[in-house]
Amino acid sequence: MEIYLPIAGMPVNVFLILGLGALVGVLSGLFGVGGGFLLTPLLIFAGIPPAVAAASDTNQIVAASASGALAHKRLGNVDVKMGVIYLVGGVLGGTAGAQLVRVLRGIGSYDVTMKIVYVIMLTLVGGFMLIESINALRGKKKEADPNKPSAFKRFVQSLPLQTEFKVSGVRTSIIFVVGLGFLVGVLAALLGVGGGFITMPAMIYLLGMPTIVAIGTDLFQIVFTSMNVTIQQAIANHTVDVVLAILLFCGSTIGAQFGARFSKRFRGEQLRILLAVIVLCVMVKLVFDLVSTPASLVTLTAGGGGH
Amino acid sequence: MRIIRFLALLVGSVYLLCTPLALAAPAVTVEPNTINVGINFTGAQTTIKGAVPEGAQVIIKASAPGHPTGLSKKGRVGGLWMTVESVTVDGMPGFYQVLTSAQMNSMPPEVLKQAGVDPDFAALTGMARVTARHEEQTVVLDPAAAEEYARWLININKEKGLYSIREGAVKVSGSRFEAVLDIPAAVPRGDIRIEVIAVSPDGMVTSLEPQVLKVTSVGLVKGLGEMARTNPVAYGILAVIIALTTGLVVANLFKYLQKLIFKDEGVSAHH
Numbered sequence: 397m398e399i400y401l402p403i404a405g406m407p408v409n410v411f412l413i414l415g416l417g418a419l420v421g422v423l424s425g426l427f428g429v430g431g432g433f434l435l436t437p438l439l440i441f442a443g444i445p446p447a448v449a450a451a452s453d454t455n456q457i458v459a460a461s462a463s464g465a466l467a468h469k470r471l472g473n474v475d476v477k478m479g480v481i482y483l484v485g486g487v488l489g490g491t492a493g494a495q496l497v498r499v500l501r502g503i504g505s506y507d508v509t510m511k512i513v514y515v516i517m518l519t520l521v522g523g524f525m526l527i528e529s530i531n532a533l534r535g536k537k538k539e540a541d542p543n544k545p546s547a548f549k550r551f552v553q554s555l556p557l558q559t560e561f562k563v564s565g566v567r568t569s570i571i572f573v574v575g576l577g578f579l580v581g582v583l584a585a586l587l588g589v590g591g592g593f594i595t596m597p598a599m600i601y602l603l604g605m606p607t608i609v610a611i612g613t614d615l616f617q618i619v620f621t622s623m624n625v626t627i628q629q630a631i632a633n634h635t636v637d638v639v640l641a642i643l644l645f646c647g648s649t650i651g652a653q654f655g656a657r658f659s660k661r662f663r664g665e666q667l668r669i670l671l672a673v674i675v676l677c678v679m680v681k682l683v684f685d686l687v688s689t690p691a692s693l694v695t696l697t698a699g700g701g702g703h
Numbered sequence: 704m705r706i707i708r709f710l711a712l713l714v715g716s717v718y719l720l721c722t723p724l725a726l727a728a729p730a731v732t733v734e735p736n737t738i739n740v741g742i743n744f745t746g747a748q749t750t751i752k753g754a755v756p757e758g759a760q761v762i763i764k765a766s767a768p769g770h771p772t773g774l775s776k777k778g779r780v781g782g783l784w785m786t787v788e789s790v791t792v793d794g795m796p797g798f799y800q801v802l803t804s805a806q807m808n809s810m811p812p813e814v815l816k817q818a819g820v821d822p823d824f825a826a827l828t829g830m831a832r833v834t835a836r837h838e839e840q841t842v843v844l845d846p847a848a849a850e851e852y853a854r855w856l857i858n859i860n861k862e863k864g865l866y867s868i869r870e871g872a873v874k875v876s877g878s879r880f881e882a883v884l885d886i887p888a889a890v891p892r893g894d895i896r897i898e899v900i901a902v903s904p905d906g907m908v909t910s911l912e913p914q915v916l917k918v919t920s921v922g923l924v925k926g927l928g929e930m931a932r933t934n935p936v937a938y939g940i941l942a943v944i945i946a947l948t949t950g951l952v953v954a955n956l957f958k959y960l961q962k963l964i965f966k967d968e969g970v971s972a973h974h
Binding site for chain 1: 745
C-alpha cells in the first residue's frame, strides 16, 4: 500500500515506513533511548530527501517523547528543575541549529556536514558504550578516587551559580547545565535527533544523575526541544512532513511495547553492547558512503523534489 | 401540417445548435483530462486519441513549464566525496514527454525541428540557463558547462519518469491515432500542454489543436502542501499539536490495553 507524502512530494510504501518505525521502536524500548539517531539515516537509505527525513523525524520525536515522558512522570522519574534549566540551553541551541541548517543548505554542503557530524557522534558514543559495557561485563569497576576529583569536575565546580537538584540528588552549576543543553540543541536541529544518545551519557557520566531519573528527565526535556526544532524547521526550511511523522510514530509505538518486554530477558551490559554494535554499524555505512564513489556525481540539491 | 412545420423547425434548430459544436469539437481528446494528486497518488495514465489524415505519422509532445532546480556536483576533497559546486538550472521544462508513431530518423528533419523534438533531448539542452554561486557572486556558466548540467538534470528527470522519448508509442490505424501517456508520481502541479503533429504520406504537416492536461493537488496533499508554503508558522504549530495529541492518546491507550489484557497497572509499575 502506497501513500503520497505531501511535503516530501513522493509516494512511499506504508509498511516500509511503519516497519522502519517499529524497528527503531523495538530498539528504543530495549535500550531506553529515543532512536532518532538511527531513524534519520534509515529514512535517507529509503530515498526520503535528507532535509525532509531529519525534520520529519524531529516531528515524530515530539509524539514518542510525550508518550514516554508521561509514563515516567507517573513513576516520579522526572527532575523538572533540571529539565527546565537544561531546556533553556536546548531551545537556544535548537534555534541556532535551524539557522545553521539553512546556511549550510544555501551553500550546498548540508548533506556532507550532517554525515561528518553523524560519523563523529556515532563513533564517540558507540565506542564509549562498547568499552564501558565490556569492562562492566568483565566485572571491572572504575577506580574512581572520591578524594581526588578530576580536572573536569574541578572546572565544573569552579563555575558560578552552583545549585542543588533534589530529585537527581546532585549539586552543579546552572551554566554547565545550560551549556550542555545548548550543544545538544544544535545537534538535534542538525541531525534531526532528540539528542537522547548524547544527553543520556552526559547526564549519567557528567552530571552524575541516577540512570532512571536521567531517562525520565531526558524524555521530559526532549518533548520541548523537539517541539521547538519542528516549528523552526517548518519556518526556515518547509521540510516537516507530518504524514511521514505520524506513520513513523505509529510504527515506533508498537515496536516500543515489544522492546520493553524483550529488555527484561537481557542484562544491562548485554543490551549496551548490542546498542553499541548497532550504532557502530550505522557509522561504518555512513563512512562507506563518504569514501566510496557515488552512483551519480550530480544530484538534486537537498530538499529538492518540490512541493 | 403544423406538426410537420414544428418538427422541421425542431430538426433545423437542433442542426443549427449542433453544427458549431461539431466544428469546434477538438480533433484530439485527452481522457482523463485532469490528474488529481491526492494522498493515494502513485502516478496515473491518460489516453490521447484523435483523427489524422489516412496513413499519417504522428508526433505527440506533452510538456509543462519547470521551476529553477538546484543541482549539486560531488567531487573528491581530501579523500571524501563532497559537494564542490552548486548550480541552479533554469529554463528546462518540468515535464517533457515525446511519443511518436515511428522512429524519428524516418521522419523529415525539418518537421522534427519545427516540433521541437529529437531522439536525444538536444532541444532541451539549448534552452538551459545555468548559474553557479561562487562566494557571494552569481556566475552564468558557459554553454558547454551548462549543457553538462542540463544533461544531468535530464537523466534525473528521466529516472523520475518526468522526461521520456518513446518512439513507436503512438498507434495509428487508418485515420485514427491513440497513445497512452504515463504520468509519474513526481509530476509537477499545473497544466501539461499536449501538442499533436501529423505528417501525411505526401509530406503535408498538420498541427492539431493543442490540449491541456490539468494536474492539481486535492485533499490532504493540497491542504498540507499549501499551508506549509503559505503559513509555515501555523503549519509548524499544527504539526506539533498533532504529534503531541497522538503521543498522549497512544500512551493512555496502551495503559488501558495493558489493564485490559494483563490485568495490571502496566509493566513498569512493578519494577
